[in-house]
Amino acid sequence: xxxxxxxxxxxxxxxxxxxxxxxxxxxxxxxxxxxxxxxxxxxxxxxxxxxxxxxxxxxxxxxxxxxxxxxxxxxxxxxxxxxxxxxxxxxxxxxxxxxxxxxxxxxxxxxxxxxxxxxxxxxxxxxxxxxxxxxxxxxxxxxxxxxxxxxxxxxxxxxxxxxxxxxxxxxxxxxxxxxxxxxxxxxxxxxxxxxxxxxxxxxxxxxxxxxxxxxxxxxxxxxxxxxxxxxxxxxxxxxxxxxxxxxxxxxxxxxxxxxxxxxxxxxxxxxxxxxxxxxxxxxxxxxxxxxxxxxxxxxxxxxxxxxxxxxxxxxxxxxxxxxxxxxxxxxxxxxxxxxxxxxxxxxxxxxxxxxxxxxxxxxxxxxxxxxxxxxxxxxxxxxxxxxxxxxxxxxx
Amino acid sequence: xxxxxxxxxxxxxxxxxxxxxxxxxxxxxxxxxxxxxxxxxxxxxxxxxxxxxxxxxxxxxxxxxxxxxxxxxxxxxxxxxxxxxxxxxxxxxxxxxxxxxxxxxxxxxxxxxxxxxxxxxxxxxxxxxxxxxxxxx
Numbered sequence: 001x002x003x004x005x006x007x008x009x010x011x012x013x014x015x016x017x018x019x020x021x022x023x024x025x026x027x028x029x030x031x032x033x034x035x036x037x038x039x040x041x042x043x044x045x046x047x048x049x050x051x052x053x054x055x056x057x058x059x060x061x062x063x064x065x066x067x068x069x070x071x072x073x074x075x076x077x078x079x080x081x082x083x084x085x086x087x088x089x090x091x092x093x094x095x096x097x098x099x100x101x102x103x104x105x106x107x108x109x110x111x112x113x114x115x116x117x118x119x120x121x122x123x124x125x126x127x128x129x130x131x132x133x134x135x136x137x138x139x140x141x142x143x144x145x146x147x148x149x150x151x152x153x154x155x156x157x158x159x160x161x162x163x164x165x166x167x168x169x170x171x172x173x174x175x176x177x178x179x180x181x182x183x184x185x186x187x188x189x190x191x192x193x194x195x196x197x198x199x200x201x202x203x204x205x206x207x208x209x210x211x212x213x214x215x216x217x218x219x220x221x222x223x224x225x226x227x228x229x230x231x232x233x234x235x236x237x238x239x240x241x242x243x244x245x246x247x248x249x250x251x252x253x254x255x256x257x258x259x260x261x262x263x264x265x266x267x268x269x270x271x272x273x274x275x276x277x278x279x280x281x282x283x284x285x286x287x288x289x290x291x292x293x294x295x296x297x298x299x300x301x302x303x304x305x306x307x308x309x310x311x312x313x314x315x316x317x318x319x320x321x322x323x324x325x326x327x328x329x330x331x332x333x334x335x336x337x338x339x340x341x342x343x344x345x346x347x348x349x350x351x352x353x354x355x356x357x358x359x360x361x362x363x364x365x366x367x368x369x370x371x372x373x374x375x376x377x378x379x380x381x382x383x384x385x386x387x388x389x390x391x392x393x394x395x396x
Numbered sequence: 397x398x399x400x401x402x403x404x405x406x407x408x409x410x411x412x413x414x415x416x417x418x419x420x421x422x423x424x425x426x427x428x429x430x431x432x433x434x435x436x437x438x439x440x441x442x443x444x445x446x447x448x449x450x451x452x453x454x455x456x457x458x459x460x461x462x463x464x465x466x467x468x469x470x471x472x473x474x475x476x477x478x479x480x481x482x483x484x485x486x487x488x489x490x491x492x493x494x495x496x497x498x499x500x501x502x503x504x505x506x507x508x509x510x511x512x513x514x515x516x517x518x519x520x521x522x523x524x525x526x527x528x529x530x531x532x533x
Contacts, residue, residue, distance in 0.1 A: 037402045040447030041435035049446045
């Protein structure tokens with residue numbers, strides 16, 4: 001048997017594929033077993049199915065081990081270990097949301113909650129649970145504030161104040177909080193994605209040289225703040241640094257567009273500590289440009305809802321700069337190069353199950369984008385904001 | 397010339413369903429079909445990932461025995477069992493008779509399979525914990 005290629009090693013077999021291969025082997029002349037006549041409940045099938053399940057599970061593990069040595073392919077915990085071991089990079093861990101609520105007692109009945117006993121949840125998603133981290137005492141006919149923390153790390157804890165509710169209602173006790181997300185004192189963040197950790201690892205080498213290549217600035221910006229997911233770097237070799245003109249400008253973008261001023265300030269401070277001597281660096285938020293996506297999507301009626309939801313999810317992720325899976329291939333999220341390739345846009349929409357045709361149209365809703373010639377461009381170091389105006393045509 | 401239904405390993409009723417014959421005795425002729433059909437009726441539909449369309453009800457006949465049966469449901473159950481029997485491509489047709497003993501909480505299913513060589517009868521007795529398979533000689 002030939003040594004497996006890396007491509008074969010990293011591709012796990014499904015149990016269905018294993019079973020098919022087992023049956024094919026047993027039907028070979030050496031064995032000549034009547035596999036075609038085995039019914040689904042016959043003993044050989046049950047035995048083979050059990051083996052297939054085990055072998056497929058083993059195949060997943062083999063693929064995981066194979067990919068653990070390759071930065072671009074490693075995922076989850078294995079990637080965390082690989083990043084630390086090879087690049088000395090730690091995955092940025094998320095934090096849970098913490099906020100302050102107000103409890104008001106109006107029935108002359110004092111209340112108190114020991115640590116963890118005051119449980120608040122979201123009306124929208126009751127699996128999101130908050131608890132008090134300290135004793136809360138509420139005197140009769142009075143109000144008090146309480147700090148509550150989400151049980152789980154992540155952005156899901158950034159709940160709107162209007163959606164907060166006590167899990168067990170206490171007669172005479174009302175909950176209130178500063179409107180919107182104003183009640184939150186620590187915003188919940190997710191663990192760093194595999195995609196961003198891989199990007200930071202790949203850029204690590206650039207930080208080890210003293211001349212400051214553009215990848216070094218990208219790495220520093222990504223390191224400095226967890227929300228930064230895209231970085232653009234420009235160089236002005238003719239800059240008059242004595243007059244304060246920067247020779248390097250670093251543009252920052254988050255998944256939702258331009259970062260807040262505080263983030264820019266923090267990243268600036270981080271980079272200034274590391275920049276090569278003699279280089280004047282300016283750190284700025286990226287600009288934003290709207291992309292109006294008109295056009296019609298023809299979709300099978302039975303799959304309309306699922307297809308529309310999937311298209312929205314794919315496009316939102318793509319515009320946010322995240323890699324997406326399109327027909328089994330990874331398509332990189334939109335960066336800061338100021339270009340949208342129409343062919344890629346069409347491929348993304350057409351990859352969704354149930355979609356039979358897609359005609360992308362321009363802002364006027366009439367002119368059609370042509371794949372070969374109508375790629376959309378804007379200034380570099382701008383992020384795109386998607387304005388969707390797709391119509392759906394259902395067919396049977 | 398007798399129809400070749402294939403060769404399999406005989407099944408025996410045990411606690412929890414049907415098991416392979418402990419002596420690995422081979423089965424041929426219409427009994428092979430009866431064993432296959434009986435096993436098909438004892439697994440829930442969708443429980444075999446390699447054959448998701450195979451099976452009867454949520455948890456097979458034993459699951460049905462566990463839930464109990466109302467008299468008015470008997471005709472529907474008979475039709476469903478008949479349809480599942482006919483999923484085996486060797487079965488040309490099937491007639492099914494179901495009776496339920498609420499005293500012993502046992503389900504009795506009399507099945508007559510119409511095969512290429514003629515009819516073949518067998519009986520499946522299922523409770524929530526055990527199964528018996530009685531074949532024609």
